[in-house]
Amino acid sequence: ACGGSGGGSTTASEAPTGAASSEAPKSALKVGLAFDIGGRGDKSFNDAAYAGLEKAKTELNAEIKELSPAADGSNRGDLLRQLADAGYNPIIGVGFAYGEDIKKAAQEYPDIEFAVVDSASNAPNVTGLLFAEEQGSYLAGVAAATKSEGGHIGFVGGVENDLIKKFEAGYVAGAKSVKPDIKIDIKYLTPDGDFSGFKAPDKGKVAADKMYQDGADIVYHASGDSGLGVFQAAAAAKKKAIGVDSDQRQTVKETDLQSVIMTSMLKRVDVGVFEFIKAFQGGAKGGTNVTYDLKVDGVGLATTGGEIDDIKDKLDTAKQGIVDGKITVPAKP
Amino acid sequence: MSADTLATAKPAVELEGITKRFPGVVANHDIRITVEPGTVHAIVGENGAGKSTLMKILYGMQKPDEGTIKVNGTEVGFRTPSDAIAVGIGMVHQHFMLADNLTVLENIVLGAEPKKGGRLDTAAARKRITELAESHGLRVDPDKLVEDLGVGDRQRVEILKVLYRGARILILDEPTAVLVPQEVEELFQNLRELKAEGLTVIFISHKLDEVLDIADAITVIRRGTTVASLARNEVTSARQLAELMVGSELPTPETRESTVTDRVALKVAHLTMEADGYHPVPKGTSIEDYVGKLRAEGKRLLLDDVSFEIHEGEILGIAGVEGNGQSELIEAIMGIRAAHGGVALGEQDISTWSTLKRRESGIGYIPEDRHRQGLLLEASLWENRVLGHQTRKPARNGIWVDRRAAKADTERIVKDYDVRTPSVDTLALALSGGNQQKLIVGREMSGAPKFLIAAHPTRGVDVGAQAAIWDHLRNARAAGLAVLLISADLDELIGLSDTIQVIYRGRLVAALDPSDITPERLGGYMTGAIAGTEET
Amino acid sequence: MPAGLNRALLTVAGAVIAIVLAIAISSVAIVAAGANPLDAFAAFFNFGETPRAVVNGVAAFLNRAVPLFIAGLAVAVGFRMNLFNIGVEGQYRLAAICAAYVGSTFTAPAPIQIAVIVVVAAAVGGLYALIPAVMKVTRGVNEVIATIMLNYIAINLTSFLVRGPFAGQRGEGQLTTTTPELADSAMFPNLNFIFDWFGQPSPTRGGGLWGFLLLAVVLGLAVWVVLERTRFGFNVKASGLNSPAALASGVDPKKMIIAAMVLSGGIAGLIGLPEILGDRGAFNSNFTAGLGFLGIAVALLGRNKPVGIAVAALLFAFLDRAQGALQFAEVPASVITIIQGVIVLLVVVANEVTKRLALRLEEQRAAQQLGRNTPVEVAA
Amino acid sequence: MTRFTKYHLVLIGVAALLLLMSLVRVVSGQNDITSSGTFAAALLLAVPIGLAGLGGLWAERAGVVNIGLEGMMVLGTWFAGWAGYQWGPVAALIAGLLGGALGGLIHAVATVTFGVDHIISGVAINLLGPGVTRFLSEVLYKEGTPAADAGAGITTSPAVTGRTWEPSLPLLSDGPDLLGKLENTHWFLLSDLAGIMRGLTHEVNVLVILAVLLLPLTFFVLWRTAFGLRLRSAGENPWAAESLGVNVYLIKYVAVVISGAFAGLGGVFLVFVSDKYVEGQTQGRGFIGLAAMIFGNWRPGGLAAGASLFGYTEGLRLRSSGAITSVFLFGAVLLLVYLIIRVRRMLSPDQPAELAARNPKDYTLMAAAAAGMVVLFWLWMTVDQLPGEFVFITPHVLTLLVLLVASQRLRMPKADGVRYRRGEQR
């Protein structure tokens, strides 16, 4: 699904893997992946993970199997077990909700390697694939504050949980690093536990409308499908918005909405998934966390449309500061 | 007589060999009736004889299995009531067919609405209804909600509904069941007028004197078959008709010698119920003062300072037009609805007790509507035996329902009260109304009650069962039971009661001695035509 | 009792026809999706290749049935009285978090600790159900709308509690919000020994076969006894069949509404416990939601009777289990929901039809035995 | 006569509400309480709820309880998205209507023809709606399909092609935007009125206009036409209707199918707002719509009020976290007004002393009101940001409170939810 965008932007991490695949006999590598609610084809998080899996299929010659959970998510653990019982190794759980289930499954199947996206490793055979969303969001904050003419920007979060709060924290820190007195409107669409906030474009629109009306000129969203509403509000107000997860200027198909997306904060789940599989093939064992941060381009800003090309220097400086450890980005607001 | 002059005209309705089977029951079997135009044709028969079924067939609500229907000489095949309406047939049903939350006008025009540019033309409808109402003496306010109307008014709305559709053939299925004699007379006056205008009326009633009063011809149906078709002048007495109906001697509800004792079984004092819901009496105010105040404020009272005593061995009859507070009275005594005033059972003041406690302390209750308040239609007979006796032997065993004992006792009732049923596990809805009623009577008599409320104990019950129920009441009375009898059947009331009280607009307006009262005079009190309190 | 047997046979026949029809309809959908229905139905019965996979699958299937069954019972208690407790959803979530939290605040010998948790859950569920009951009794508020509103309130209250007052320690890098971990003594012992009886390996899945299954069976029996054999159950039945008659018979409708609603809520409170005490050991943001709504379907499918509810819960769980298996067979897994919806609809339609048939038969029998179908011949 | 006074009462009520809102705005300084943005958002959020409620109204007036509105709405969203990306907004509208109507038809077959309990059938449809649409997405939007290339995923359809028309009131809310100018002056009452007016007239989607027009249209059809009379009679006493030749089955079928179509239209509206079908975007609005309808006493006007309540509080919450705490102030003022009325009535000389509030229940009520007022005022003073969860439940709590106060005056159709069989007596 995300093929276009994934293919386009993963070139950087493309590495010669021919050696690895010639070593392994065909189909020796059976990779299982369990999606978060919504499943494959959600054009977002799950599809990004799938892009990594697909790449493993083509480049590492892996046999792959991906499963989506029931609508209530009650069978996440069972999907992992079914993959394990069917001989898949390694197995990846997409989303922090898998944290607990992966832990149990890893204990039940000590010979199988697991990975979990967005959650820390909690067993010897589990790799935590973490993303420094706050770092990417920091850059988004820098870009927004620099580009803002009125000194007023906004943030729309889908669900008020700790994951989305990482986005908020980084964004605020980044913006304040440019303009300490900048006004930042923050709004979450639904409270924690109510995931409908990721599926409510109308609410995203209402929240963003208010921010634009109050004078914000750029709004950053971390709200899944609700971001559509944010883009619409931006288009109506003739202002800008910042997308999230994938390069939304490419994934959003409506041309009038594409043009309001100044940039997107990329979260390279595909990279994380692919790199994990590759490392597994190379014999790596779990028990560790791999954090995909700015240093390894696990997060970053999309440049499609060229709207932030003029502030590239500033962004690069900020990035370098973070990479060098001169700037520490808070993960909690 | 107009019937004679029109004798050469085609019959208004000809029913030929009508047969209708329901699962397990043949409701109509080869029925033949000819109704001459411009006459009132009465159809009489026992309960369940098949009268209503036949009329529903004629009105297109049910399809006959066999037979033909001719209206004004042409054969018809109705699929729905609208087909029947189209050829000029109108029907007033045994039970009111009115939507309470709609206005009189809406109820009347429903299905035959005058339209103007897509809108319901209420002006035209109102005009038409007023005209009809005036020309037939059927006065109603078209803009009133039906739920605010009394039974008499509702009956008028039903007839207006039929006239509004321009019906030339009227079917009236027991229209007088809920009316007092004066209202019946008014209705008959209207019918005679309609007849004079050339309309045909098919009239069903269980009250044979009424039939003799109004009918030009009479058909008797027994067990689904026509057993006799007579002109009015061929009938000599109601008794003759009744014997045709049942083929046996008629019982009469005659109480023999008085068994009234001087021990008060139930005492009701100043029972008062407001129409707009129960409001507690302010502290320090007596009920009499409070009632006085309510009256002064012009509040409508459903029960207005009702007081009486019933002694052991006494049957107190309450006469009244339906809707004058009878239902409220019995529900207040049962503790189902809140009311002011005192109710004492023997020496005990029970006015603050729950319904359950009242029943436990020995009050039996035969409700006026057995399907609504008396039975669980979708439960077995023995479960219905338990109903109302959940906390008493033999139905109860600690926290459990004693199924075995309950079934055994149901067998007893089935035997003693001649309830015709295959078994006590049969669902109550499979029984005929009369048998259902006998089960209820048997249930309420068990556990030796001290006091029994019997509301319409024989309504919709055939003569045989009626006599049996009367016998049970009399025997219990002889054994010291106090009974509060409410009935629309004045013969029953006069025949069974030791004393009769008349209830009118929530007040007891007269206490009468049944030994020297006629139904006509009773009707006078019931309608308020005769005022004042008569002491006996 | 032949009449009863007849009715039961008709009911079963109706259900079978309904299920066959549902299978036919879903086959059409599967074909439309470009898959083979036979593969799909094979997938429902394919629990895996290895014995381990099979026992895990069986355990997953039975574990899923347990909360569904309890949810069905909770809904049914209300439905028997014509009380529509749509609020089971909110009641069980609120009860689950409170029970999980209270259980985590102390340690006691297992039977005591588990008993306390169960009692707390039932109490919270019952109390929360008391709100709509009191609103209905005192102010005549329709319980359907009240419980719908209370569901939203409970869901938000729960997510507030799990983040705030009831929040527990989280591991580094864990984003799932959770209540404090329960002590081992709070975990319900599993029933894995049952697999030994059949010479099978123990399921390895988290918690194995949940011991709460036993409690659910006991609960089902208790509900059956209460509804079918006690005076209270009789009053519930009477109120449900004909509330004016129940009132006239001395049943206090207000008390009954409150009792039935609280009982329903109390049972609802237990829905979340199998998962928490059998597997998770805490209430967290992954806690299974939506069981209250599924419980409505299960209760209705089971005709509000414990045995029927058990069958319905097993059927739903059986279908749900195949979520993964269907995907292995390349069949869209959403066909499960379609089958469930169609079965509910068709089974109730079949119920109606067979009920009418049964009534007809019974009336016929009654009429025949009374000889009412022989009209007399009388000369006029 | 009664209608006349009732109408005036409503007018007075609305005026008092306006005054109160204006007062609260001035006191709290939260301009969002009556800003045009809030009212535009409220309208946006209220319309789908109102449409679902209207669906409920049609079904229940004909005697069929429709708890399956949510499922029908889901069908509406999916079909609108599916048709919309291929053939534009008009096709989306028609397909969404038909999708919802299909759900209604299933409900009608089950409840009317087979006499299935209405709640059961509704629950089944609520299972089927999301199941069927997910299935369709999995089949039609899977990778490699043309739809997927156009931007579809398992959880979303491609964007609806073409734009819908969003007119404004000339001069007043657009162009010179006189209302907007007046609103920005923040004058007492005047600005509030201007804000409300502008919010309801600025760039309003045609579908909103259509939806709002459906309210008076529903009133007209149900209460002023012959068809409406027949429909309501089917909900009040179908046996009576049948005996007068009304085809009750047909009426019920029509009503339930229209009910589904309205729910579907609510779904279409959601799709128009977000430009595409998004799985799960109905978010329980079917249920809320049902609540709004009961809240509104099975009448279009009341239903509109109920839907507005939900839309307004949600809109206010999404726009301003601070403003929502003004609800406390609002409640406190309301209770104060209530207390003043009670006390005045008690002290009024022409009230007979014995009958005046003498019973303890009245005193407890008044004490509770006073205590509630103090608590609310204190909350307003101290709390400046409620946790999101509590803000979110505001409309639900308000609904419960209103029901507590008013539910005894509600009157549902008498044969609502009753299984009706032709030819069967009651």
Ligand SMILES: Nc1ncnc2c1ncn2[C@@H]1O[C@H](COP(=O)(O)OP(=O)(O)OP(=O)(O)O)[C@@H](O)[C@H]1O
């Ligand atoms: N819908 C029905 N289904 C089955 N049996 C019916 C139905 N309606 C009537 N019956 C049967 O037909 C018989 C005739 O009933 P009907 O109502 O015509 O009697 P009726 O003469 O009008 O009695 P009543 O004087 O009580 O009104 C009854 O014994 C009843 O058993």
Ligand SMILES: Nc1ncnc2c1ncn2[C@@H]1O[C@H](COP(=O)(O)OP(=O)(O)OP(=O)(O)O)[C@@H](O)[C@H]1O
């Ligand atoms: N709607 C119905 N469906 C099926 N059967 C019915 C229906 N209505 C009535 N019956 C049948 O009618 C009989 C009872 O009818 P109803 O209550 O009118 O009795 P009834 O005419 O008063 O009887 P009776 O006078 O003989 O006691 C039962 O035998 C029942 O089988």
Ligand SMILES: [Mg+2]
């Ligand atoms: Mg009868």
Ligand SMILES: [Mg+2]
């Ligand atoms: Mg009859």
